[in-house]
Amino acid sequence: MSQRPTRPGGGVRRNGDRKNSGSSPQPTRPQGERGTRGEDAVDLTWEASRTVRRRSLTLLGNLLRPVRARLWATLAMVVVSQATRAAGPAIIAFGIDRALPAFASGDPALTWLAGGGYLAAALITALLTAGYVTSTAKLSQAMLLDLRVWVFRHTQRLSLDFHETYTSGRIISRQTSDLEALRELLDSGVSSLASGLLFMAFTAITVFALDWPSGLIMLAAAVPMTLIARWYQIRSQRAFRASRVVSARLIVHFVETMTGIRAVKAFRKERANSAAYGKLADDYAVATYRSVMLNGVFQPGLVLTGNVTVAVILLVASFRVLEGNLAVGVLLAVVLSTKRFFSPLETIAMFYNSFQSAQAALEKVSGLLEEVPTVQPPRNPVPLPAARGEVTFESVAFSYGSGPEVLPEFTLRIPAGQTVALVGATGAGKSTLAKLVARFYDPSAGAVRLDGVDLRELSTADLRRAIVMVTQEAFLFSGSVADNIALGRPDASRAEIQAAARSVGAHEFISALPDGYDTDVTKRGGRVSAGQRQLISFARAVLAAPAVLILDEATSSLDIPSERLVQTGLARLLGGTAVGSARDTAGDTHARGRADDGGGAPQGGPPPRVAGRDEQDSRPSAPADHRGVAASAPRPTDGQEARPGVQGGRPGAQSTSSDARTAIIIAHRLSTVEIADRVLVVDGGRIVEDGTPAELLAGGGRFAALHGAWRDSLV
Ligand SMILES: Nc1ncnc2c1ncn2[C@@H]1O[C@H](COP(=O)(O)OP(=O)(O)OP(=O)(O)O)[C@@H](O)[C@H]1O
Numbered sequence: 269m270s271q272r273p274t275r276p277g278g279g280v281r282r283n284g285d286r287k288n289s290g291s292s293p294q295p296t297r298p299q300g301e302r303g304t305r306g307e308d309a310v311d312l313t314w315e316a317s318r319t320v321r322r323r324s325l326t327l328l329g330n331l332l333r334p335v336r337a338r339l340w341a342t343l344a345m346v347v348v349s350q351a352t353r354a355a356g357p358a359i360i361a362f363g364i365d366r367a368l369p370a371f372a373s374g375d376p377a378l379t380w381l382a383g384g385g386y387l388a389a390a391l392i393t394a395l396l397t398a399g400y401v402t403s404t405a406k407l408s409q410a411m412l413l414d415l416r417v418w419v420f421r422h423t424q425r426l427s428l429d430f431h432e433t434y435t436s437g438r439i440i441s442r443q444t445s446d447l448e449a450l451r452e453l454l455d456s457g458v459s460s461l462a463s464g465l466l467f468m469a470f471t472a473i474t475v476f477a478l479d480w481p482s483g484l485i486m487l488a489a490a491v492p493m494t495l496i497a498r499w500y501q502i503r504s505q506r507a508f509r510a511s512r513v514v515s516a517r518l519i520v521h522f523v524e525t526m527t528g529i530r531a532v533k534a535f536r537k538e539r540a541n542s543a544a545y546g547k548l549a550d551d552y553a554v555a556t557y558r559s560v561m562l563n564g565v566f567q568p569g570l571v572l573t574g575n576v577t578v579a580v581i582l583l584v585a586s587f588r589v590l591e592g593n594l595a596v597g598v599l600l601a602v603v604l605s606t607k608r609f610f611s612p613l614e615t616i617a618m619f620y621n622s623f624q625s626a627q628a629a630l631e632k633v634s635g636l637l638e639e640v641p642t643v644q645p646p647r648n649p650v651p652l653p654a655a656r657g658e659v660t661f662e663s664v665a666f667s668y669g670s671g672p673e674v675l676p677e678f679t680l681r682i683p684a685g686q687t688v689a690l691v692g693a694t695g696a697g698k699s700t701l702a703k704l705v706a707r708f709y710d711p712s713a714g715a716v717r718l719d720g721v722d723l724r725e726l727s728t729a730d731l732r733r734a735i736v737m738v739t740q741e742a743f744l745f746s747g748s749v750a751d752n753i754a755l756g757r758p759d760a761s762r763a764e765i766q767a768a769a770r771s772v773g774a775h776e777f778i779s780a781l782p783d784g785y786d787t788d789v790t791k792r793g794g795r796v797s798a799g800q801r802q803l804i805s806f807a808r809a810v811l812a813a814p815a816v817l818i819l820d821e822a823t824s825s826l827d828i829p830s831e832r833l834v835q836t837g838l839a840r841l842l843g844g845t846a847v848g849s850a851r852d853t854a855g856d857t858h859a860r861g862r863a864d865d866g867g868g869a870p871q872g873g874p875p876p877r878v879a880g881r882d883e884q885d886s887r888p889s890a891p892a893d894h895r896g897v898a899a900s901a902p903r904p905t906d907g908q909e910a911r912p913g914v915q916g917g918r919p920g921a922q923s924t925s926s927d928a929r930t931a932i933i934i935a936h937r938l939s940t941v942e943i944a945d946r947v948l949v950v951d952g953g954r955i956v957e958d959g960t961p962a963e964l965l966a967g968g969g970r971f972a973a974l975h976g977a978w979r980d981s982l983v
Pocket residue numbers: 432668671674692693694695696697698699700701
């Protein structure tokens with residue numbers, strides 16, 4: 269496509285107003301715009317209807333802009349073809365009333381003119397019809413291609429908070445059934461509607477030109493027809509909106525069931541799900557039935573009006589012929605034209621249906637495109653090509669959207685190179701805190717900084733290079749194992765990919781796959797276990813060599829051998845291994861005392877370390893815990909109590925390492941906590957304890973209690 273508008277929709281933020289100390293521009297919600305909010309509403313207020321209509325038209329305008337030259341050419345073809353088509357009866361009238369009498373008196377020229385004119389009109393109509401049908405198909409495909417790409421790109425750009433509430437099922441519904449409704453209309457509906465309406469207009473002009481009283485009768489028919497059309501429009505708009513809403517719900521339910529098929533089977537939800545799906549399918553059938561029923565009244569209503577009009581014109585014009593006030597040729601032409609005038613009505617009625625359906629679809633799609641990412645890249649980013657990895661939370665508070673405060677105001681400093689374990693009960697706010705570091709969300713107040721730079725001021729490239737989050741799901745994209753590892757650095761060589769895999773202990777199992785690193789992870793034989801998936805995602809992170817690594821430690825779905833594999837990989841990952849990167853040359857490798865748990869011997873990568881503190885290098889390793897991972901020895905502490913609300917910068921909890929990777933781990937395992945430099949205990953969104961594992965254990969507080977419970981659970 270020649271040119272694409274940068275953003276097809278308008279702009280709506282989902283998170284409402286937020287206090288923001290960051291300097292990056294935040295989009296505001298324009299008055300009256302709605303985005304996807306309230307998209308399930310079937311009855312819209314006049315104001316909302318107008319807004320939605322305007323939004324749909326803007327989108328349509330944006331779609332048409334790149335193809336406007338073709339659009340005008342197509343329109344010209346439609347206009348001329350319908351004019352020549354409508355001229356047929358007038359040429360016949362001319363032939364009967366003027367050419368035939370002239371022919372009878374020995375002048376055949378007018379008859380030749382009438383015959384030739386009729387043939388030429390028919391030829392032009394045929395050629396131009398073929399031209400506009402092909403051209404419309406090209407127009408339609410070009411517009412749909414743009415729209416498909418816009419919807420995909422846009423939904424991908426939207427922030428996590430949007431995806432968490434909107435669900436992938438709805439997005440699929442927008443991408444499939446809504447775009448399909450638009451395709452139906454654009455492919456042939458628009459040209460049928462336009463050509464039909466134009467043909468009617470040209471025919472009406474012809475009838476008026478031939479015999480204005482017949483023209484007036486025809487015009488009178490417009491009154492009942494308009495009333496029927498209005499009746500249909502109001503009801504069908506409602507019916508099609510309802511049908512789009514139910515169709516989206518149906519797809520959402522289907523997608524949810526299929527993506528959660530394991531849980532469905534595990535909890536024997538099949539019957540309940542089938543019942544729910546059956547109910548939705550029933551609702552969809554009812555909604556569709558309603559729109560078809562409306563069409564069942566609309567279409568015959570129009571046809572009846574047309575036929576009655578033809579009868580009235582025939583009657584009146586015949587009387588006038590008998591009285592000698594009208595030529596027979598004109599009578600024939602007027603009746604023919606009137607009959608033809610109403611012939612596109614059936615098609616128009618049919619495509620008006622698609623038009624209404626497409627309009628409802630356009631409303632939904634334009635609403636989606638109107639959404640604006642709440643996490644915006646800055647207009648003038650502060651460059652940070654090589655981050656050290658110091659993370660600071662400066663008077664940060666956070667709530668999801670307009671919900672309750674999940675993290676009350678706090679200040680925290682994580683020095684570069686420190687390994688921090690976040691522990692706490694479920695729902696305490698650990699993931700939320702980690703997601704703020706990854707800038708999946710922006711804080712509601714205060715600022716999160718990397719090396720002193722507000723994350724909102726970093727370019728996406730710098731941010732994603734410096735901070736990588738490894739989530740529990742360890743998602744693998746379709747493609748080879750090597751492709752999946754290379755996600756961390758797409759330009760990495762095969763040797764670098766293998767080195768990354770080796771460094772986390774993944775090389776052996778990858779080599780044992782049917783095609784080694786080239787094994788397709790979606791194919792039989794390429795299916796890897798949950799633990800192996802984790803290792804691949806660790807290798808991905810090693811290759812990316814971020815300054816800050818955030819890791820949501822996997823707890824679920826790992827069997828004991830997998831867990832050991834992951835534990836070893838994790839310990840290695842935290843070693844700050846960088847493959848073929850600047851960090852590598854900076855000497856970011858560590859050979860530290862560590863009791864290998866046997867989950868995977870070093871395979872060419874740098875040896876693993878126990879913790880990210882350089883001062884630990886000189887200390888002997890602590891005794892291994894039950895899983896064989898060495899616990900770090902107690903360290904000197906300044907004895908300072910962690911104060912909720914004001915944390916960080918404590919000498920006892922600081923790393924002195926300047927080259928190690930900063931790691932923030934949402935820790936679920938005792939062994940992981942013990943290899944951390946520092947533990948933050950989160951409770952109700954507050955950091956209630958902050959210190960080295962040894963300090964906190966000695967302190968006898970919440971961490972000590974958690975630790976005790978863990979130990980007991982391991983017996
Ligand atoms: N997307 C969201 N929208 C609204 N509230 C959320 C969202 N995600 C989390 N919360 C809420 O925020 C609070 C903190 O959740 P968070 O996921 O950070 O806890 P957590 O400590 O990581 O828990 P877990 O160990 O179970 O993962 C919880 O009350 C949770 O319900």
